Amino acid sequence: MTASGLGPVPGDRTYQVWRLGGAAPLPSGLPAAPPEGPSEPVVTPGPAGVRTIALTVEPAGGSPRPTTAPIVTLPLG
Numbered sequence: 001m002t003a004s005g006l007g008p009v010p011g012d013r014t015y016q017v018w019r020l021g022g023a024a025p026l027p028s029g030l031p032a033a034p035p036e037g038p039s040e041p042v043v044t045p046g047p048a049g050v051r052t053i054a055l056t057v058e059p060a061g062g063s064p065r066p067t068t069a070p071i072v073t074l075p076l077g
Contacts, residue, residue, distance in 0.1 A: 001053060001074075003031050003039045009057055016058040017042050018066060020073075021051030028053070030062050051076055 001017060009015065019026040029042035054070035 001029075001031070001042045003055065003072075006031075006039065012060050013057050014060050014062060016056050016062050016066075018054045018056065018070070019050040019052075020054050022049040025054070025066050026050075027062060027064065031055075 003015070006015060014030050015032075016030055017028040019028050031039040031042050053074045053076065054066070055072040056066045056068045056070050058067055
């Protein structure tokens, strides 16, 4: 996954990618939000049952579980 057009977040926050659809959301990476262009790719395995990839804004360093509603969700086909 790569992202573009992400606005900056405060220094105490970060974007976090999640895999959804199993028993619990699985953290899957922290994409940087460059000022221009796409982020570096976040590569994550797709275990059985994952139906959606989501992006949230979390505390710096990430969270073990989402603390905010997703700002983007991408259903997997």
